[in-house]
Amino acid sequence: MSEHGLPPKSSIKRWLVTTNHKDIGILYILTSLFFLIFGGTLALLIRLQLWTSGEFILSGSAFGQAVTAHGLVMVFFFLSPFAFGFANYIVPLQIGADDLAFPRLNALSYWLYLFAGLLFLISFFQGGSLEAGWTMYAPLNLPTYMPNPGASTVVGALLMFVASVTVSTINFVVTIHQMKADGLSLWNLPMFTWSILLTVWMMLIAFAALGAALLILGADHVLDTVYFTEVEGGSLLWAHLFWFFGHPEVYIVFFPALGVMLETFQTFTGRRLIGRKWVILAMILVTLQSFLVWMHHMFLTTINLEIKTLMMAMTIGISLPFDLIVFAMIYTLIKGRIRWTTPFLFNFGALVLFIIGGITGVFLGAIVLDYEFRGTYWVVAHFHYVMVAGGTALFGGLYYWWPKITGKMYDEYLGKMHFGAYFVGFNLLYFAMFMSWEMPRRVFTYHTGFEAYNQMATIGGFILGASFLIMFYNFYQSWYRGPVADGNPWEYSRTAEWATDSPPPLENWEGIPNYEKGFLEFVDRPEGLTDGGHGEDHHDRHPDHASIWPLTISLTTFIGLAGLMLWGEHIVYNTLFIVGLFATLVAAVGFAREDFYAPMPDWGARWPFEGIHKNKFGMWIFLASDIVIFGAFIGAYIFIRWGYGWEAWQTIPPEALPGLVNTFVLLTSSFTVILALVYAQRGNQKGLVASLIATFGLATLFLVIKSWEWNYLLPEAETLPEATIALFTFDWDPLIGTEGPALDASIQHSTYYVTTGLHAIHILIGMIALGYLAIRAYHGAYLDDEQPVENVGLYWHFVDIAWVFLFPLFYIL
Amino acid sequence: MRWASDRLAQVGEFVVPLSHAPGDEWRTQASVFEEIYFIFLALGTAVGIVVIGYMLYNGWKYSASKGTTELDDPPVLGELPRGEGGGKKLFLSFGISAVIVITLIVWSYSALIYAEQGPEEFEDNMVVEVEGYTFGWDFIYENGETSTNTLVVPEDHVVTLEVTSRDVWHTFGVTELRIKADSIPGQTATTWFIADEQGIYLAECFELCGAGHSFMEADVIVVSEETFEEMYDEFTETGSFPDPPDDLEER
Amino acid sequence: MASIKFYFAIYVALLLLAVSKVVFMELLDYWAAVGGIMLSAAVKTGLIAGFYQHLVDEPRAVTWVVLMAVAAVLLLASAATFSIT
Numbered sequence A: 001m002s003e004h005g006l007p008p009k010s011s012i013k014r015w016l017v018t019t020n021h022k023d024i025g026i027l028y029i030l031t032s033l034f035f036l037i038f039g040g041t042l043a044l045l046i047r048l049q050l051w052t053s054g055e056f057i058l059s060g061s062a063f064g065q066a067v068t069a070h071g072l073v074m075v076f077f078f079l080s081p082f083a084f085g086f087a088n089y090i091v092p093l094q095i096g097a098d099d100l101a102f103p104r105l106n107a108l109s110y111w112l113y114l115f116a117g118l119l120f121l122i123s124f125f126q127g128g129s130l131e132a133g134w135t136m137y138a139p140l141n142l143p144t145y146m147p148n149p150g151a152s153t154v155v156g157a158l159l160m161f162v163a164s165v166t167v168s169t170i171n172f173v174v175t176i177h178q179m180k181a182d183g184l185s186l187w188n189l190p191m192f193t194w195s196i197l198l199t200v201w202m203m204l205i206a207f208a209a210l211g212a213a214l215l216i217l218g219a220d221h222v223l224d225t226v227y228f229t230e231v232e233g234g235s236l237l238w239a240h241l242f243w244f245f246g247h248p249e250v251y252i253v254f255f256p257a258l259g260v261m262l263e264t265f266q267t268f269t270g271r272r273l274i275g276r277k278w279v280i281l282a283m284i285l286v287t288l289q290s291f292l293v294w295m296h297h298m299f300l301t302t303i304n305l306e307i308k309t310l311m312m313a314m315t316i317g318i319s320l321p322f323d324l325i326v327f328a329m330i331y332t333l334i335k336g337r338i339r340w341t342t343p344f345l346f347n348f349g350a351l352v353l354f355i356i357g358g359i360t361g362v363f364l365g366a367i368v369l370d371y372e373f374r375g376t377y378w379v380v381a382h383f384h385y386v387m388v389a390g391g392t393a394l395f396g397g398l399y400y401w402w403p404k405i406t407g408k409m410y411d412e413y414l415g416k417m418h419f420g421a422y423f424v425g426f427n428l429l430y431f432a433m434f435m436s437w438e439m440p441r442r443v444f445t446y447h448t449g450f451e452a453y454n455q456m457a458t459i460g461g462f463i464l465g466a467s468f469l470i471m472f473y474n475f476y477q478s479w480y481r482g483p484v485a486d487g488n489p490w491e492y493s494r495t496a497e498w499a500t501d502s503p504p505p506l507e508n509w510e511g512i513p514n515y516e517k518g519f520l521e522f523v524d525r526p527e528g529l530t531d532g533g534h535g536e537d538h539h540d541r542h543p544d545h546a547s548i549w550p551l552t553i554s555l556t557t558f559i560g561l562a563g564l565m566l567w568g569e570h571i572v573y574n575t576l577f578i579v580g581l582f583a584t585l586v587a588a589v590g591f592a593r594e595d596f597y598a599p600m601p602d603w604g605a606r607w608p609f610e611g612i613h614k615n616k617f618g619m620w621i622f623l624a625s626d627i628v629i630f631g632a633f634i635g636a637y638i639f640i641r642w643g644y645g646w647e648a649w650q651t652i653p654p655e656a657l658p659g660l661v662n663t664f665v666l667l668t669s670s671f672t673v674i675l676a677l678v679y680a681q682r683g684n685q686k687g688l689v690a691s692l693i694a695t696f697g698l699a700t701l702f703l704v705i706k707s708w709e710w711n712y713l714l715p716e717a718e719t720l721p722e723a724t725i726a727l728f729t730f731d732w733d734p735l736i737g738t739e740g741p742a743l744d745a746s747i748q749h750s751t752y753y754v755t756t757g758l759h760a761i762h763i764l765i766g767m768i769a770l771g772y773l774a775i776r777a778y779h780g781a782y783l784d785d786e787q788p789v790e791n792v793g794l795y796w797h798f799v800d801i802a803w804v805f806l807f808p809l810f811y812i813l
Numbered sequence B: 001m002r003w004a005s006d007r008l009a010q011v012g013e014f015v016v017p018l019s020h021a022p023g024d025e026w027r028t029q030a031s032v033f034e035e036i037y038f039i040f041l042a043l044g045t046a047v048g049i050v051v052i053g054y055m056l057y058n059g060w061k062y063s064a065s066k067g068t069t070e071l072d073d074p075p076v077l078g079e080l081p082r083g084e085g086g087g088k089k090l091f092l093s094f095g096i097s098a099v100i101v102i103t104l105i106v107w108s109y110s111a112l113i114y115a116e117q118g119p120e121e122f123e124d125n126m127v128v129e130v131e132g133y134t135f136g137w138d139f140i141y142e143n144g145e146t147s148t149n150t151l152v153v154p155e156d157h158v159v160t161l162e163v164t165s166r167d168v169w170h171t172f173g174v175t176e177l178r179i180k181a182d183s184i185p186g187q188t189a190t191t192w193f194i195a196d197e198q199g200i201y202l203a204e205c206f207e208l209c210g211a212g213h214s215f216m217e218a219d220v221i222v223v224s225e226e227t228f229e230e231m232y233d234e235f236t237e238t239g240s241f242p243d244p245p246d247d248l249e250e251r
Numbered sequence C: 001m002a003s004i005k006f007y008f009a010i011y012v013a014l015l016l017l018a019v020s021k022v023v024f025m026e027l028l029d030y031w032a033a034v035g036g037i038m039l040s041a042a043v044k045t046g047l048i049a050g051f052y053q054h055l056v057d058e059p060r061a062v063t064w065v066v067l068m069a070v071a072a073v074l075l076l077a078s079a080a081t082f083s084i085t
């Protein structure tokens, strides 16, 4: 039995090629639970080590690696993906869509995530993993101070994770804005969908900043640049970049959980949310404010009093919307008919924990107190109360949606047992940490006075861990023997995911969901169509649900990155990189060439993004994240240069002329790429092909001038051909050689090469896209659908704009 | 309880921390911290108990198993989401919590100013440079000599610490004295303290700095002014501090 | 969609603005030149984004998304730089 080209669920192949949002959701949930077990095991190891105050089972270094990996795995590879498992499964159902806007990209996000996780795991077998805490403070995050080779691999793994997040961010932004059922406005989105929408908007900016930070860190690892060893502020630079991401990140992991709480509080009290619009406004406010408080993690550093005060005020500011949200949930209880099912117990418990976490957070907002709490177990206790409260709500979500996903009921009694053990274990574990708050964190031996608290915490930790055995047993039983759940097992549920079968059919609905009349109705699908009469030529075509390319691209990227991060360590790594790079190119072309049909509903593009096609919209969202990446690179440059003394800084290119010529070249290419669009619209094939080739040629010219300029600066590659060959054969020795002005010669060199290098890589990627377009256009493509030409053009203009700023900053100022 | 009543007494004498103009009696960082911490703890606990208690009470009162409430307008599957009334109460509770939070933080802010400005008002501050390295602390005195992992200071004196690092990011902190400052390469963070009781205090590192992070400790030895003078003289001559008197307590 | 002529006019304006950067550097004193150069970079960006990327024709919200990203990085760069002074 095959569902529109998809093998059946019992076949392994299905799970490798599926692009269906429900399948991907399940994959996300399962994989994240695997990482929960991994991160949890590390946590138990840490707790075991802390059972006694002296040395025990772990060495100092092993402990450091365990703490680091535990933090990174729990935050990145468990909590967020767990939430996005639900987002994948539930959001399209809640908004009445058949799937996400870009099903293949969704599969790509998943596979990138999985392989990023595997890359992380591999780092442990490369002679030691990262050992710098999940905050990865500089310069301990560099090989000079922490030579474990696996640390570089971790940087690569995190970069890959950022790529996964970026792809899925774009996908969810576009989906939620453009795939809603007819009659369902932004304002009417269910709370879980609202929470995911705001989460992805935060992720768009925050993860781009992390991406930039990791790219720079990666350059320091692989190319030996000196950003974070630069004494004038390298450490602080990392702290700024990291926390600019890191603070929004705590809301990114918490918001989906908040969404689950808001849903379950309504369902299990039988009441609608009190002050719904205020709650939504409060969440929007938090989303914005989350970018204004990052330096409250840096109160003890050398930042000035003015900015500390500002950050403190913002921090109080951001706690207020949360107050409102909490009270709204509490008041929703009143006059309800509360059913204390397992999902509700978990969510009610989560709110209790979150309140404790929130109150202890106010302590940290008072700078004088923060001075003392920084680096102690107070912080550890506080953020676990907040983040794992989020986890608690999500476990409630797992029970809540389990019948929907599996079509089976779980056992309530076992569920309540799980909650009981979980809640007791949790509080023993983390409350004990509050009581031992004078103890420094991330230490593996400590003073005997804290032993009692630590043992209490360890016991709590093991109870907490053991409670999950009950959960897994419960789900196991339910899966094989549980009673069948119908489409809507919960009384008073409101949202659309309960208005279809459990589990829902491949395309979710029999008819087309519609809210035009103010409530959910299903209108008939036009004969022979499932996409609701998409206005374009594909009329009678059925949407696709399978592609092998997402998995392939992720696998090849994985290979390439594994090689790149340890480039030069061993010939094996060099080979892996080159093989991975070329395989990725091939896979990307395969992806692009595949004729994959994923329609967009006619009514999709609504306020505030009316009338824009999902592909173009997706491109703009991507560009927004790329703006942040370039912006963070430029920001890093400004920050370092300012600390160094702005005017004392020497610009690296001795002449502005090559840069100016390149400016002309790029501007001209922007003009030719717009010509290509005009010709495509006019149906002029010759013009189209010619302008694409011209653009490609200009891009090549740009790179040639660039390499000439680099060569000119690099004494070891004496001629232009030598420099070019060096560039294209990835024989970077002349670039990173120790003699003369190379990448690592000074911070000026590092910033110049890395920033213009990032730009050059953008050019290369653009050239690949342009070349691809040119070849396809030569064979007659794009004359009736110029969208790809336009979208690549958008990217190309952006690369041009980036240069508009790089040129003055690095050449003339 | 005694701890609590001591703290309360302190609050009395220190309601407006800013009112301490220079020349008044200076307070140690420790006592400022203890007082603010106490207030936060007391209020935080109270608020926590009230809010969580209220949740539990309503959870119990409106439990379906009691069967007392009938919903007047139960939600139905497929309705467009909308909210329920009750906004007034929401804003009232929100307002109260906002007032508590803002008052607390603003009040603690004046203490921050005090903590930040402290040492500048004193003429004869003793300044010690603290340089962290993996894994230990160097203390560089005004005489140019360096003492490793031992900081000796006189009792009842303002000591200013200028903290930096030779390699990676550390954080210098002495829990009992309630002082802490980041030790960052290329940066100098400043903090100050007055130790009002003699003894041996423990300085620790509060930022993960490598495999030896747990062991990165130093002694802070607080002695009487006269003993300090003697010890300092010998330090100036020989480059290392003599052993402190044996009767010092560990704190 | 506009005509090729229009796009060409924009192109010429862009070239002139590019030259202006170097000219500013020659003529003005350092910080005035910095201001002038950044101004002309901003204008160039506006021209490219507005007319080559057709932001003027898209729903206004797309412009806001872009501006939001720009605001985020400006905030990061300026607040971080300010914090060390």
Ligand code: HEM
Pocket (backbone or CB within 6 Å): A040, A043, A044, A046, A047, A067, A068, A070, A071, A072, A074, A075, A078, A079, A132, A133, A134, A135, A380, A384, A387, A388, A391, A429, A441, A442, A443, A461, A462, A464, A465
């Ligand atoms: C959703 C689940 C969890 C998340 C998101 C989470 C997150 C984190 C993070 C970010 C850190 C900081 C790592 C660092 O210092 O670099 C950390 C540390 C720690 N966590 Fe968790 N954690 C979770 C669950 C647990 C569990 C179940 C336990 C205990 C059984 C636990 C015990 C610890 C301990 C002992 C530390 C080390 C504290 C230190 O030495 O500084 N965590 N966790």
Ligand SMILES: [Cu+2]
Pocket (backbone or CB within 6 Å): A246, A247, A250, A293, A294, A296, A297
């Ligand atoms: Cu924060």
Ligand SMILES: [Cu+2]
Pocket (backbone or CB within 6 Å): B170, B171, B205, B206, B207, B208, B209, B210, B212, B213, B214, B216
């Ligand atoms: Cu340390």
